[in-house]
Every structure is written in structure tokens, then in C-alpha cells.
Amino acid sequence: MKITTNKSRFSRSAIAIAIGVLVIAGAATVSLSGHAEKSQQAAPAATPVTVAAVLERSVTEWDDFSGRVEAIERVEIRPRISGTIDAVHFQDGQLVKKGDRLFTIDPRPYRAELARADAARAGAQARLTLAKTELERTRKLLEERAVAQRELDTRNNAYREAEADLKATDAAVQTARLNLQYTEITAPVAGRVSRAEITVGNLVTTGPTAPVLTTVVSVSPMYVSFEVDEPTYIRYASTGAVGNSGVNRIPVAMGLTSEEGYPRQGHVQAFDNRIDNGSGTIRVRAVFDNANGALTPGMFARVRTGDANAKNALLIDDRAVGTDQDKKYVMVVGADNKATYRPVTLGPIVEGLRVVRTGLKKDERIVVNGLQRIRPNETVTPETVAMDARVAQLFKTEGKGADVIAAN
Numbered sequence: 314m315k316i317t318t319n320k321s322r323f324s325r326s327a328i329a330i331a332i333g334v335l336v337i338a339g340a341a342t343v344s345l346s347g348h349a350e351k352s353q354q355a356a357p358a359a360t361p362v363t364v365a366a367v368l369e370r371s372v373t374e375w376d377d378f379s380g381r382v383e384a385i386e387r388v389e390i391r392p393r394i395s396g397t398i399d400a401v402h403f404q405d406g407q408l409v410k411k412g413d414r415l416f417t418i419d420p421r422p423y424r425a426e427l428a429r430a431d432a433a434r435a436g437a438q439a440r441l442t443l444a445k446t447e448l449e450r451t452r453k454l455l456e457e458r459a460v461a462q463r464e465l466d467t468r469n470n471a472y473r474e475a476e477a478d479l480k481a482t483d484a485a486v487q488t489a490r491l492n493l494q495y496t497e498i499t500a501p502v503a504g505r506v507s508r509a510e511i512t513v514g515n516l517v518t519t520g521p522t523a524p525v526l527t528t529v530v531s532v533s534p535m536y537v538s539f540e541v542d543e544p545t546y547i548r549y550a551s552t553g554a555v556g557n558s559g560v561n562r563i564p565v566a567m568g569l570t571s572e573e574g575y576p577r578q579g580h581v582q583a584f585d586n587r588i589d590n591g592s593g594t595i596r597v598r599a600v601f602d603n604a605n606g607a608l609t610p611g612m613f614a615r616v617r618t619g620d621a622n623a624k625n626a627l628l629i630d631d632r633a634v635g636t637d638q639d640k641k642y643v644m645v646v647g648a649d650n651k652a653t654y655r656p657v658t659l660g661p662i663v664e665g666l667r668v669v670r671t672g673l674k675k676d677e678r679i680v681v682n683g684l685q686r687i688r689p690n691e692t693v694t695p696e697t698v699a700m701d702a703r704v705a706q707l708f709k710t711e712g713k714g715a716d717v718i719a720a721n
Contacts, residue, residue, distance in 0.1 A: 359692045362683035364646050365700035368628040369675040372663045373564070373619040380539030380567075380599075382612040384530035386502045390415060391523040393495040396422065398515050405508040408606075409500045409529065416509075416526055418517070420496040427489035434482035441475035448472045504531040505606075530610055533603035537567055537579070537614045540594035545618070546584070552620065555584055565599040566617045569607075575617050577601055627673055628666035630700055633681040634659065643673065644680040644687060646695050652680060654689040666700070 396418035403415055451468040454460040500506065507528040511517055517524055541549075549555050549563060566575035579601035588595045599616065601608065634657070635642050641659055644652040660668030673679070678695065680687065687693055 359650065359694040360683065360687050361694045361696065362646075362652075362680045362687060363698055364678045364695040365630065365633075365681045365698050366676045366678055367669070367673050368666070368700050369625055370628055371623045372626050372628070372668070373623045374626065374661050374663060374668060375566070375617040375619045376541075376545050376661055378539040378541060378616045378618065380537045380614045380616045382608050382610055382614055383536040383538055383598075384504070384532075384610045385534060385536055385600075386504065386529075386531035387610070388501050388529045390498060390501075390526045390529065392416075392418060392498065392517045392519055392526065393523075394418060394423070394492050395518045396496065396516070398511055398513050398517060401509045401513060403506050403509070403527075405506075407506050408532065409503065409506050411500055411503045413500045414497055415500055415506065415529075416498040416511075418496040418498070420493055423489065423493040423496055427486070427493050430482065430486040430489040434479070434486050437475070437479040437482040441472070441479050444468070444472040444475040498526065500529050502529055502531055504529045532606055534600050535603045535608045535610070536582070537565075537599045537601060537616060539597055539599070539614070539616050540589075540592065541584075541597050541618070543588055543593050543595070546588070546595050549618075549620070552622065564619045565601075566619070567599070567601060568615045570613055570615075575615065581618065626660070626663070627669040627675060628663065628700070629669055629673070629679060630681045631662065631667045633679050633684065634667065635684050644684060644689070645673075646678045646680060646693060650692055650695060652687050652689065652691050652693050655679075 398416060399419050400417040401415070402417070403409060403413070409415070448465075448468040448471070451460060451465045455462065455465050507530075509527055511524055511526050517526070546555070563581040565579045565581055567577045567579060568575040579599050582598050582600045584598075585596040597618075599618075629643065633643050635644070637656075640656050642654055642656045645655045646652055655672055657672030658670040660670050662668070678697070680693070680695075681698070681700065683693075
């Protein structure tokens, strides 16, 4: 029979306890190292973004509007006498000069009327001559006391009536001559004529119901009319441009629907005399050259108006601007590479860049790509690029990163 001593039992217990302690210690070590590794992995890396410095340039700010082309002169041609149309002297849509013949109304009745008026005038002239002779004879007889004063008064009255009759016949001759001239209807202005609404052989009448024979519109220059909002009008008025036709003329650029950009240059000719209560706008009329005849009344026009004088303005890329409900903001990156929320007030786009009225300073760095990936006070890894229209054009393509933009 084998007997186990107390000493051997104590040794085995100690060994078992030691092994357990080592196992627990190892497990704790593994757990602590795992937590350290997880903590190290949980620390976020700085977000890469593209930043650019705010520019300051001398620019002319432009405001965009929509308008319509109008002719400076537009005349409805109506007959000034009654008669039959004898001839039409133009082709539909033809360019005419001032004084060119358009229609001829049968002149024969008016020639006859002029001849009758001339004859009546000749008779009145003969009667006036006779009345003058008799008046002079009566004066001599009165000096010789051969006639009474009453006879002289009668002769003097007859002479005055003859003078009045001659004036009346002169007016009749002038009227007949004008009516004969009105048989030749000419263009009152130079421009483009419409179609003939009344053709040869038709009888036309004068007066309030006189028909429109055709219309003539001037070709060059042309008006473009559009509506300007009240704040823009106030801004122009504050610079002294409103009502000033001298050096402070407001520049205007215009493009048709078929044209790229605003290739046509003009200037504001006049503002209306009141702001419309309903729309809060004021009507503006600009003048454009139309030497090539491309502009036609009624055309839709895209219009840009600019300040009379250029001024310094801060410019940023439009993609750098975020929207927070009804506010606009940018992220400014400081020297510590932290992105700071900054509300801004914006102006129009000039040469591909957005004008900033308030909220930024020259040369401040702002995030121009990656705005949606960062939050305020977050540390970023900035990649600096130029703030110009070329970069703005690159930003129009979604998904371009800072490395692609910098490479271009």
C-alpha cells in the first residue's frame, strides 16, 4: 500500500496554483493589448480636402435678366385720304429708306380738285384787284367831294372781303395740293416693311376707321426692354448711373437663344419713372447696335447689366458654398488645419467665380472640394489649389479628388 505524504500533496497544490496565476496573467495581458490596439484603430484620420485662397480682383458685377427686343421706331401706315389703291411699290419684308414710295392711291380726283382750287384762287385774286382799284378811285372822288363818305366805307369793306376770299382760296389750294401728295404714301422712317395688308384695286377710306396698309419698323439700333428688381435699381442709383447718359452709362451684354454667352454689347438708355407695385421691378430700356440686321422685334433676349465702374471684390468658387436652410456658408481652414463654419453673403457670378459680399477676407483658405465630408472644427488634410475659373470648371464633374485637380 502506497502512502502519499503531506509534503508531496502540498507541492502539487502549489504547482496548480502557480499555473492558474500564470493563465490569468496571460489572459489579462492579451486583453489589455487588444484594448490598446482597438483604441489605436478608433482614432480617426484627418479628412483630405482641397482648399484655395480667397481672391480679390477688380471686377464688374453683372446681374442677369430676361427681356425682349423692340424696334426704336414702329409706324403703322394708314391712308390719309380716301381712294382706290393703284399700286404697291415694295416686296414683303423689304428694307426701305425714309421717303421710299410704298403705295399709290388713284390721284385723278385730287388733281381735278387741285385744278378747281387753283381756278377759285385766280377768281379771288381778280376780285381783290378790282376791289382795290375801286377803293383807290373812291378815295380820290371823296377828296374832290364828288362822293359821300358812305361810298368810301362800302368800297373799303368790299376790298377787305376780297382779301379774305383770296386767303380762303389759298388755303383750299394748299389742302388740295396736300391731298394730291397723300396719294403717294411713302415710308416715314427707314427700316423693314411688313406685308401689304391692302392690295391693288381695293378702296380705302380715311378717318378713325382707316385700315392699316402695312407697318415699318426701324432696324438699327434696337431696344431691349427688361425688368430690374428694386435692390439692383437702388444699387445703380447710389452710384449716380441712373439718369446719367455720360461717363456713367451702365454696360449691358445681351445674347439670343441661339448664341453662347453674351456676345452683344450695349448700354442702358433709360429707366422708367416708377417701380411697379405688384412685381417690385422697374422697366429698363437698353440700346444695341444691329448693323447686320440679326435682331428682330419680339425676340427673347438674355440680358446682363453691370455696374458703371469696376470695383474690388472677393471671389470664390461656387462649389465651396454650402447651404444651411436659408443661409449660405463656407468652411475656413486655419493654420491648425481645422475647418471652421463661416456664414457668408453672396453676390453674382463674375467670370466663373462667385462674389462674396460679407463673411470672408482676402487670402483666407476655404474648402473648395470635400465640403460634404467634413464637419465644423474637424481637422483636415488640405491640398492647396488655385481659386480660378479653370478649377471651377473641373469641379463641375462629380467625383474628382484633390489629387486629380492638383494634377491638372
